[in-house]
Amino acid sequence: MFRRRFSAGPRLPTQAIKLTQSDSSTIPRLELRDIRKVYPAVVANDGVNLTAYPGDIHAIVGENGAGKSTLMKIVYGVTKPDAGEIRWEGERVRINRPADARKIGIGMVFQHFSLFETLTVAQNIALGMEGPYRPDELSERIESVSEHYGLPLDPRRLVHSLSVGERQRVEIVRCLLQEPKLLIMDEPTSVLTPQAVTKLFDTLRRLAGEGCSILYISHKLEEIQELCGVATVMRRGKVTGVVDPKKEGAAGLARMMIGRELPAYEHGEPVSVREERLVLDRLSMTSDDPFGTDLKDISFTVYGGEIVGIAGISGNGQQELLKAISGEAPLPASRASAVRIDGKPAAHFDADTRRDLGLTFVPEERLGRGVVPPMSLDENALLTTYRKGMVRYGLIDRLRVREFAEQCVQDFDVRCAGTHAAAKSLSGGNLQKFIVGREMNQKPEVLVVSQPTWGVDVGAASAIRQALIDLRNERAAVLVVSEELDELFEICDRIVVIAQGRISPARKPSETDMEEIGLWMSGMFPESETVKVSTSGTSHVA
Amino acid sequence: MTETIVGILLATLGAGTPLVFATLGELITEKSGVLNLGVEGMMLIGAVCGFAAAAESGSLWFGVVISMFAGGGMALLFGILTLTFQANQVAAGLALTIFGIGTSAYIGLDYTSVTLPNIDPIQLPFLSDIPVIGRLLFSLDPLIYLSFAMFGAISWFLYRTKGGLVLRAVGESPESAVSLGHHVIAIRYLAVWFGGAMAGLGGAYLALVYTPLWVEEMTAGRGWIALALVVFSTWRPSRVMVGAYLFGGVTIVQFHIQGFGVDIPSQLLSTLPYLATILVLVLISRDIHTIRLNAPASLGKPYHPDL
Numbered sequence: 081m082f083r084r085r086f087s088a089g090p091r092l093p094t095q096a097i098k099l100t101q102s103d104s105s106t107i108p109r110l111e112l113r114d115i116r117k118v119y120p121a122v123v124a125n126d127g128v129n130l131t132a133y134p135g136d137i138h139a140i141v142g143e144n145g146a147g148k149s150t151l152m153k154i155v156y157g158v159t160k161p162d163a164g165e166i167r168w169e170g171e172r173v174r175i176n177r178p179a180d181a182r183k184i185g186i187g188m189v190f191q192h193f194s195l196f197e198t199l200t201v202a203q204n205i206a207l208g209m210e211g212p213y214r215p216d217e218l219s220e221r222i223e224s225v226s227e228h229y230g231l232p233l234d235p236r237r238l239v240h241s242l243s244v245g246e247r248q249r250v251e252i253v254r255c256l257l258q259e260p261k262l263l264i265m266d267e268p269t270s271v272l273t274p275q276a277v278t279k280l281f282d283t284l285r286r287l288a289g290e291g292c293s294i295l296y297i298s299h300k301l302e303e304i305q306e307l308c309g310v311a312t313v314m315r316r317g318k319v320t321g322v323v324d325p326k327k328e329g330a331a332g333l334a335r336m337m338i339g340r341e342l343p344a345y346e347h348g349e350p351v352s353v354r355e356e357r358l359v360l361d362r363l364s365m366t367s368d369d370p371f372g373t374d375l376k377d378i379s380f381t382v383y384g385g386e387i388v389g390i391a392g393i394s395g396n397g398q399q400e401l402l403k404a405i406s407g408e409a410p411l412p413a414s415r416a417s418a419v420r421i422d423g424k425p426a427a428h429f430d431a432d433t434r435r436d437l438g439l440t441f442v443p444e445e446r447l448g449r450g451v452v453p454p455m456s457l458d459e460n461a462l463l464t465t466y467r468k469g470m471v472r473y474g475l476i477d478r479l480r481v482r483e484f485a486e487q488c489v490q491d492f493d494v495r496c497a498g499t500h501a502a503a504k505s506l507s508g509g510n511l512q513k514f515i516v517g518r519e520m521n522q523k524p525e526v527l528v529v530s531q532p533t534w535g536v537d538v539g540a541a542s543a544i545r546q547a548l549i550d551l552r553n554e555r556a557a558v559l560v561v562s563e564e565l566d567e568l569f570e571i572c573d574r575i576v577v578i579a580q581g582r583i584s585p586a587r588k589p590s591e592t593d594m595e596e597i598g599l600w601m602s603g604m605f606p607e608s609e610t611v612k613v614s615t616s617g618t619s620h621v622a
Numbered sequence: 623m624t625e626t627i628v629g630i631l632l633a634t635l636g637a638g639t640p641l642v643f644a645t646l647g648e649l650i651t652e653k654s655g656v657l658n659l660g661v662e663g664m665m666l667i668g669a670v671c672g673f674a675a676a677a678e679s680g681s682l683w684f685g686v687v688i689s690m691f692a693g694g695g696m697a698l699l700f701g702i703l704t705l706t707f708q709a710n711q712v713a714a715g716l717a718l719t720i721f722g723i724g725t726s727a728y729i730g731l732d733y734t735s736v737t738l739p740n741i742d743p744i745q746l747p748f749l750s751d752i753p754v755i756g757r758l759l760f761s762l763d764p765l766i767y768l769s770f771a772m773f774g775a776i777s778w779f780l781y782r783t784k785g786g787l788v789l790r791a792v793g794e795s796p797e798s799a800v801s802l803g804h805h806v807i808a809i810r811y812l813a814v815w816f817g818g819a820m821a822g823l824g825g826a827y828l829a830l831v832y833t834p835l836w837v838e839e840m841t842a843g844r845g846w847i848a849l850a851l852v853v854f855s856t857w858r859p860s861r862v863m864v865g866a867y868l869f870g871g872v873t874i875v876q877f878h879i880q881g882f883g884v885d886i887p888s889q890l891l892s893t894l895p896y897l898a899t900i901l902v903l904v905l906i907s908r909d910i911h912t913i914r915l916n917a918p919a920s921l922g923k924p925y926h927p928d929l
Contacts, residue, residue, distance in 0.1 A: 158801060178803035194798035196791050198915050206784065207791050208802045213784035238915075371914065 107170040109134050109293045110155070110186075110262055115164035117150055124150040125161070126317040132262065137284060137294045139304040139325060142314035142337055143537035148297050151314075152264050155295070156188045157181040169261075179210070187255030188264040193247050197240035197371070204239055205254045225256050229283050240371045244393055245276045252283070262293045269303060273393055274565065274598035281307050299337075299538070300566075301330040313337055338538050357557030358382040358405070358439075358526045359420040363427070365404055365411065373397040373581045375404065380576055380583055382526065382557040387548060388586070389572035390561045391597055397581035398530070398561050399444075405528055405559070406441040407431030422525055436467060438525030442515055442532065444561075446508065450515045453504035457496065460503050461485040461518050468522060488517035493543065509536040516544055520551055527551060530561045545571050565594055579603040624754065630874055631758055635766055636832055638870025640665070640824040640841075642769045644848040645855075645862045646776050647820025651697075652852055653780070654813035655793035655920035659715025660700055661821050662845025663722020668693035668822025669829035670726040670733070673836045677736045686765070686826050693822020694815050696722060701814040705807055708924045723839060733836045741765070741831050765827050772820070777859045789813060793918030796925040806925055821845070847896060854903030857916045861906070869899040 112130040116123075124147045132138045142148050153159040155166065157175040166173055168184055175181050181188075195204050205222060206213045219235040226233040231249045239247060248268060255263055265284070269277045284307065288294055298304055304311055304325045311325040313336040320336045328336075358381070365375040375397050382388045392398060403409035404419060407430050411418055416425035421437040431441070443449040451460040462470055462481045470480050485499040492513040496506050503511060512534070519527060532548065533541035549571055552558050562568050568575050569589045577584040577600040584605035587597070599605075644661055651658050658664075671692035676685025700718050703709040741763045749760035780786040789809060792799045796806040824844070829836055847869060855861030872895040880888050907913065 157803075178801065182803070190801060194795070194801040196794045196798060198794055198919075199787070199790065203787055207787055207799075207804070211784075213787060 111167035113165050115161050123317050132293045134291045137308045139308035139311035140297045146314040147317040185261035187260035189251040195239050202235035208254045264295045266297045273601045274594050301333050355384040357384045363418040367400050376581045378583045385555040386573040387552045387558040389568035389575045392578035396579050407434040440519040440524040442529040444530035451503040457499045458485045492517035509540045526557045528559045633874040634871040637873045638867040640827045641866035643824035644821045645851045647817040648852050651813050651817030653793045654810045655918050657711045657922040660718025661848050663719035664693045664696045664818050664821035665825035665841045665845045666722045666726035669825030670730045672826035673829040689822040689826030690819040694819035697814045697818020701811050727838045730836045738834045856907045869895045872898045
């Protein structure tokens with residue numbers, strides 16, 4: 081049965097940190113010295129040092145590609161360092177495999193969960209543990225641990241039926257069953273509602289209070305200030321500072337992360353021109369994926385000159401909604417007016433025809449849906465822009481295609497070897513900039529974007545957000561689906577929430593707050609207020 | 623009348639058994655996420671090597687063991703190509719079949735007119751004396767008992783043991799399995815090898831027990847039926863058994879119909895087992911939910927280990 085390793089009761093984390101920092105005789109739980117890892121194209125870690133004491137909640141911050149994940153993979157034994165040493169409780173250790181890491185007491189919760197959808201919670205947990213599989217005994221242990229840390233879980237449920245928050249609980253409980261002395265959390269809050277984040281923080285503080293060290297990777301600086309006592313900042317594979325985030329402040333951390341000041345947005349007043357550009361009118365749809373979400377009676381309007389944001393936890397119908405809007409999942413002609421683009425019923429059109437009507441679309445999945453990975457940027461540009469005079473008499477006008485692609489690369493600062501480079505050779509952030517650029521430079525009437533800044537570093541993300549605002553200032557209608565609430569609050573003129581396939585009333589960011597939106601994300605929003613789609617166009621916000 | 627029915631049922635068991643072996647083997651291979659289209663080739667190599675070994679040594683059991691080594695060896699060849707060198711699984715599997723057809727014909731040149739003694743059925747004491755059931759279930763040849771045992775063992779392994787859990791996990795998401803510290807490539811090698819050995823055994827049953835003769839391309843597409851059975855049984859062992867015996871049953875029944883002199887061309891009748899098996903399995907496996915729950919999600923996709 082699970083026992084607490086330390087007899088001391090829960091302490092506040094701040095106290096725990098003070099204790100370890102003032103007590104010089106405490107041996108660090110984990111010490112990394114001069115860790116170096118070189119991949120064919122980049123130096124991922126270049127002489128990285130890190131020290132974590134028992135009871136520390138230690139933040140590791142940096143942009144995408146700064147080397148945080150590589151460093152954590154080295155600690156967990158997934159990747160081997162080229163040079164440097166790892167000390168565990170004062171002694172030098174070699175961690176060649178994750179099993180070695182688990183044996184000495186290191187647990188890791190991955191950013192992209194390492195769960196198996198077709199297996200039950202108990203089976204998933206058994207896969208990460210040593211020894212034979214005894215379902216009944218394991219289920220009992222899962223229940224007792226999840227109760228102790230306030231992480232309710234039913235061991236018999238299949239993982240595909242769990243929400244993202246519940247899936248993360250499975251990962252955490254899997255680690256806790258090993259009674260870890262060091263827990264690595266890789267971007268744990270990127271998929272959680274604000275309320276779930278609060279709960280997670282309670283659990284982490286409780287763990288730290290019991291003496292467990294936590295390495296907390298994140299790029300959300302506010303959270304780090306709230307939770308962590310120490311922060312190691314990384315940039316381009318090197319440590320640029322070890323600071324107390326509470327003293328340093330978010331702006332200071334950001335400066336250390338990106339090496340310069342963050343650009344500010346020019347937002348300006350909404351220029352709403354009361355023209356219904358994109359209308360969803362009582363759209364209902366059954367998902368063709370058995371694990372998907374059915375859409376129920378969705379109605380809202382996006383006017384020209386505004387940005388509407390759709391908040392929600394992934395798996396609540398975003399995929400289905402986007403497919404219904406983009407045309408990947410057309411409806412029968414009898415229900416054509418469920419989606420209207422510029423006043424024209426369009427729900428029965430395929431994606432190509434809808435683009436003719438002035439809709440452009442940036443899907444969440446870049447490789448495969450946004451671009452064809454092995455094709456060049458030129459060819460990928462042609463795929464959605466051929467109607468803009470790039471094809472004459474069935475022949476491709478290579479010169480114009482290249483001009484267009486080069487313009488996108490230039491406008492959005494896409495780092496690539498040229499427009500002849502294969503799409504898959506670009507990093508995630510650069511590819512996203514290219515796709516956004518391709519869709520925006522077509523001067524659309526309606527732009528639909530899913531997760532515009534997912535996996536994009538801070539600098540590029542602010543460039544993309546500014547471009548979205550610029551497009552709205554040119555009176556286009558912009559619909560943004562995002563899991564990042566901060567982002568939606570920053571750029572949107574109105575926000576709606578999608579939960580369990582239903583859509584909430586719209587709110588102006590100034591008239592709501594994270595707490596209300598977070599509550600709505602769990603499905604608790606006023607039904608009666610649902611935005612009416614009226615012909616008079618007076619029902620802007622309820 | 624009872625006599626005829628018992629005869630048909632016994633013949634059905636015999637006709638279904640090669641498929642039981644080959645399909646259960648391929649099921650394990652596919653559960654690990656590897657698609658080996660070379661079942662037909664592995665069956666043929668197993669059949670000819672087993673037959674040759676039995677004819678030379680005079681021991682049927684020696685032949686059976688050799689057939690498993692031969693089938694397993696073919697599968698390892700496939701494993702080296704697709705797992706170590708990351709070759710395309712579809713192309714490598716097709717090549718394996720063509721290689722197997724040609725090579726087995728060459729090895730079998732000297733054995734086309736050789737006959738082997740029959741394997742004696744095992745009469746289980748007392749139980750085999752029960753009327754009808756005794757003959758149907760308790761006085762069968764040893765390889766049929768082995769096929770029953772394999773079915774039980776594989777079902778137990780897949781759904782009751784940690785090893786089975788790991789196998790299914792590797793087939794669903796190799797990346798996740800690696801992050802938990804499981805050795806994806808090694809597990810896939812084992813699964814591929816097991817599939818080959820079972821295909822070889824299926825071939826051996828055809829050549830050593832069912833006919834018992836060596837004829838070129840004697841598997842007559844059973845390897846392909848095995849591949850289809852795995853898919854249409856939605857990767858579940860119990861449905862594999864249903865499909866295999868259905869195929870065996872229709873094969874035998876259409877022989878009898880031909881014997882009665884019904885006025886249907888025999889070529890058409892001999893397509894019946896293939897048609898009926900696929901049709902029935904398509905009908906019972908239409909539920910997309912069970913497919914998603916049981917199909918190995920990474921099937922056919924090569925896994926590149928992280929540097």
